[in-house]
Amino acid sequence: MSNIQRFDVAARLSVMVVHNGVAYLAGQVPADATQDITGQTTQVLEAIDALLARAGSDKTRILRAQIFLADLADFPGMNKAWDAWVPQGDAPARATVQAKLAKPEWKVEIVVTAAVR
Numbered sequence: 001m002s003n004i005q006r007f008d009v010a011a012r013l014s015v016m017v018v019h020n021g022v023a024y025l026a027g028q029v030p031a032d033a034t035q036d037i038t039g040q041t042t043q044v045l046e047a048i049d050a051l052l053a054r055a056g057s058d059k060t061r062i063l064r065a066q067i068f069l070a071d072l073a074d075f076p077g078m079n080k081a082w083d084a085w086v087p088q089g090d091a092p093a094r095a096t097v098q099a100k101l102a103k104p105e106w107k108v109e110i111v112v113t114a115a116v117r
Contacts, residue, residue: 003019004018005019013026018055022063022114022116023057023113025111027109029102030108033105037108038081041077041078041107045082045085055116057115059114061114061115062090062092063115064093064094064112064113065110065112066110066111067096068096069096069098071098
């Protein structure tokens with residue numbers, strides 16, 4: 001039987017699930033939605049770092065990132081934070097799309113899948 005480890009389990013979702021050496025993160029959103037897109041993205045990336053550390057992984061092991069922007073005009077500002085964060089030579093497969101997010105003040109939501117050590 002495979003071991004499934006769930007983190008911060010709530011009624012609706014787990015913040016992260018680890019199975020067979022892969023960490024699946026739920027969509028991460030900014031804690032402080034008053035910031036601009038670069039600030040919101042930086043917050044989300046810091047949350048991803050913290051979750052990956054809990055799973056025994058890190059951003060160099062991200063396999064795929066899905067980025068949801070409320071407004072594609074924020075693409076350059078999001079990329080500013082992303083480019084400062086992503087390790088050179090270890091960029092994951094990535095998709096960025098425009099989406100209506102669950103709260104209107106959120107500008108970005110990011111979902112990642114990463115290998116665990």
